[in-house]
Amino acid sequence: MRIAQVAPLFERVPPVAYGGTERVVAYLTDALVELGHDVTLFATGDAQTQAKLVPAAQRSLRLDQACTDQMAPQVLQLELVSQVAHRFDVIHFHTGFLHLPLARHLAAPSVTTMHGRLDSPELVPLMREFTDAPFVSISNHQRRPFPGARWCRTVYHGLPPQLLPFKSRPGGYVAFVGRISPEKRVDRAIAIAGRAGLELRVAAKIDAVDREYFTREIEPLMRQPHVRYLGEIGDHEKSALIGGARALLFPIDWPEPFGMVVIEALSCGTPVLAWPCGSVPELIEPGVNGWIVNSIDEAVEALARVTAIDRAACRASFERRFTADRMARDYVGVYQRLRESSRGGFEARTA
Amino acid sequence: MRIAQVAPLFERVPPVAYGGTERVVAYLTDALVELGHDVTLFATGDAQTQAKLVPAAQRSLRLDQACTDQMAPQVLQLELVSQVAHRFDVIHFHTGFLHLPLARHLAAPSVTTMHGRLDSPELVPLMREFTDAPFVSISNHQRRPFPGARWCRTVYHGLPPQLLPFKSRPGGYVAFVGRISPEKRVDRAIAIAGRAGLELRVAAKIDAVDREYFTREIEPLMRQPHVRYLGEIGDHEKSALIGGARALLFPIDWPEPFGMVVIEALSCGTPVLAWPCGSVPELIEPGVNGWIVNSIDEAVEALARVTAIDRAACRASFERRFTADRMARDYVGVYQRLRESSRGGFEARTA
Numbered sequence: 001m002r003i004a005q006v007a008p009l010f011e012r013v014p015p016v017a018y019g020g021t022e023r024v025v026a027y028l029t030d031a032l033v034e035l036g037h038d039v040t041l042f043a044t045g046d047a048q049t050q051a052k053l054v055p056a057a058q059r060s061l062r063l064d065q066a067c068t069d070q071m072a073p074q075v076l077q078l079e080l081v082s083q084v085a086h087r088f089d090v091i092h093f094h095t096g097f098l099h100l101p102l103a104r105h106l107a108a109p110s111v112t113t114m115h116g117r118l119d120s121p122e123l124v125p126l127m128r129e130f131t132d133a134p135f136v137s138i139s140n141h142q143r144r145p146f147p148g149a150r151w152c153r154t155v156y157h158g159l160p161p162q163l164l165p166f167k168s169r170p171g172g173y174v175a176f177v178g179r180i181s182p183e184k185r186v187d188r189a190i191a192i193a194g195r196a197g198l199e200l201r202v203a204a205k206i207d208a209v210d211r212e213y214f215t216r217e218i219e220p221l222m223r224q225p226h227v228r229y230l231g232e233i234g235d236h237e238k239s240a241l242i243g244g245a246r247a248l249l250f251p252i253d254w255p256e257p258f259g260m261v262v263i264e265a266l267s268c269g270t271p272v273l274a275w276p277c278g279s280v281p282e283l284i285e286p287g288v289n290g291w292i293v294n295s296i297d298e299a300v301e302a303l304a305r306v307t308a309i310d311r312a313a314c315r316a317s318f319e320r321r322f323t324a325d326r327m328a329r330d331y332v333g334v335y336q337r338l339r340e341s342s343r344g345g346f347e348a349r350t351a
Numbered sequence: 352m353r354i355a356q357v358a359p360l361f362e363r364v365p366p367v368a369y370g371g372t373e374r375v376v377a378y379l380t381d382a383l384v385e386l387g388h389d390v391t392l393f394a395t396g397d398a399q400t401q402a403k404l405v406p407a408a409q410r411s412l413r414l415d416q417a418c419t420d421q422m423a424p425q426v427l428q429l430e431l432v433s434q435v436a437h438r439f440d441v442i443h444f445h446t447g448f449l450h451l452p453l454a455r456h457l458a459a460p461s462v463t464t465m466h467g468r469l470d471s472p473e474l475v476p477l478m479r480e481f482t483d484a485p486f487v488s489i490s491n492h493q494r495r496p497f498p499g500a501r502w503c504r505t506v507y508h509g510l511p512p513q514l515l516p517f518k519s520r521p522g523g524y525v526a527f528v529g530r531i532s533p534e535k536r537v538d539r540a541i542a543i544a545g546r547a548g549l550e551l552r553v554a555a556k557i558d559a560v561d562r563e564y565f566t567r568e569i570e571p572l573m574r575q576p577h578v579r580y581l582g583e584i585g586d587h588e589k590s591a592l593i594g595g596a597r598a599l600l601f602p603i604d605w606p607e608p609f610g611m612v613v614i615e616a617l618s619c620g621t622p623v624l625a626w627p628c629g630s631v632p633e634l635i636e637p638g639v640n641g642w643i644v645n646s647i648d649e650a651v652e653a654l655a656r657v658t659a660i661d662r663a664a665c666r667a668s669f670e671r672r673f674t675a676d677r678m679a680r681d682y683v684g685v686y687q688r689l690r691e692s693s694r695g696g697f698e699a700r701t702a
Contacts, residue, residue: 100426120423
């Protein structure tokens with residue numbers, strides 16, 4: 001199939017450091033190429049991809065200090081897609097909502113993957129106007145605010161299987177990976193590890209908005225001897241850190257639409273101990289690849305049982321459900337159905 | 352004619368305080384209604400207008416603290432315009448570049464007024480893709496970065512003639528009205544008034560980004576006895592302040608595409624002393640409604656001659672060139688030519 005992938009322009013594809021959406025687009029695009037499809041990636045000029053690249057800006061906007069107007073390249077990107085839409089069997093947008101009014105007029109069917117949470121009130125009148133726009137959710141939970149939208153499918157994110165290799169023998173510590181922010185609850189991770197008598201290694205970035213929270217609430221907790229703060233780390237260190245952990249702690253307190261680090265852990269064979277928020281119940285199979293807990297007490301208890309979990313079974317759950325190849329095949333199924341039911345825009349409302 | 356006006360959603364139409372674009376849209380829309388046209392305004396629900404109102408958000412985004420996603424209402428607005436495009440003879444966008452990829456597909460001709468400066472490098476590739484999109488400039492100077500764009504006309508902004516009434520006898524002070532920011536050069540105004548032995552009244556808001564500049568550079572200058580700082584003022588106070596001034600000082604140091612306060616002064620009959628940046632040479636007729644100067648020395652000298660300028664001639668220059676009625680008639684001319692040459696999108700490239 002001739003497939004267009006339309007990425008956000010904020011981070012590189014794949015991102016240099018953080019950046020969830022652009023990372024997924026990178027893995028998906030390369031996996032589609034490997035399946036033999038003819039893929040064109042609309043992204044920034046610094047993207048690294050096996051697909052044909054159509055840049056709408058030279059460099060990712062977050063890295064480009066000279067860029068004073070971030071909207072202009074995004075508008076340009078939409079126009080570039082629009083001009084060649086007829087050359088594609090399907091156009092896959094990852095650009096939020098920006099393209100929706102235009103997508104209705106395009107000369108090819110399109111689908112949009114929602115990458116963020118959908119519970120903000122501004123989306124209600126918008127989604128009311130786009131009941132015919134085909135969407136893909138990244139977890140079933142993510143759909144809850146809009147059960148009546150035209151959901152084609154949930155497609156869970158996937159990773160290249162060699163990215164975070166399986167590690168059969170972990171070290172004696174547990175890990176926390178993410179942002180330091182109130183909804184990520186690193187404070188819970190610190191408490192759990194402390195009560196379990198285990199070292200906690202924390203790899204996390206601190207956004208400017210969370211700096212005060214870090215200083216006031218988290219930094220004092222971090223001074224405890226069982227906590228080791230590593231700052232923000234790259235892909236290679238992440239693999240070593242997560243692979244070496246006895247368990248990943250994922251004590252989130254918000255409806256995270258997809259927990260990327262959960263499947264990163266499973267790729268290493270590392271079981272995950274998580275609170276049942278957002279996508280978690282869809283990713284964790286209790287006793288097979290981790291445990292779902294509702295309190296510090298339950299978490300400490302589960303951690304005592306975590307060695308009962310077979311790390312090879314964790315990796316197997318990853319290979320079965322969370323590889324980039326599986327993600328790409330799921331999307332190809334979505335594309336094929338769209339192609340059968342529509343020649344452009346959102347015209348085929350029966351799909 | 353059946354005319355759609357599409358306003359930005361950031362400020363109310365008209366704005367509660369500051370907000371250039373939304374103010375112009377308000378005056379234009381009401382003046383078009385007064386000319387007998389059938390006008391629909393796409394704006395926020397708190398707009399005050401004589402036209403039919405189609406809201407894309409309940410309240411202007413800058414006032415809505417609860418709004419966490421400012422893009423969603425803007426996208427919704429584009430979709431609402433798109434759905435009823437066929438009902439209009441012309442659609443007039445004031446929304447920057449956001450709508451351009453969509454406007455190409457609309458079932459009515461459209462035109463876009465550029466309200467900002469156009470010299471940022473991100474616009475170069477964007478404008479290259481939209482050489483067929485009809486634009487209106489708000490000064491000839493504004494066009495300079497893109498002489499090859501499809502400029503339909505320059506339409507200078509206009510004000511309702513009763514908004515800032517003519518005042519024949521000024522007080523003994525001079526005025527500065529605008530933001531406190533490096534490119535507005537209030538420091539020059541302070542120096543000019545000081546050397547001329549005149550009181551300077553400053554009505555200006557200070558944006559967060561300019562707070563440090565104000566504290567470091569301007570506040571010490573403001574402590575001089577000839578300077579009176581009034582803070583940010585409303586429309587009524589503005590009329591009294593500008594109308595009572597012997598001259599308005601407009602010592603700008605940037606290519607301002609249109610100096611709104613210049614025509615506010617002329618409406619009061621107050622002559623303007625300005626540096627020749629941006630639109631200034633197009634607005635000021637030296638010796639008739641003000642003076643154009645290139646240095647503090649020249650400004651002090653011109654200020655000594657300013658009583659030679661007839662305030663009634665200043666007002667006459669306003670009534671001839673800068674009323675909302677004249678602005679609306681100019682735009683109607685643009686709309687008529689578009690309507691004759693196009694049935695939708697940007698298809699008629701010969702216009």
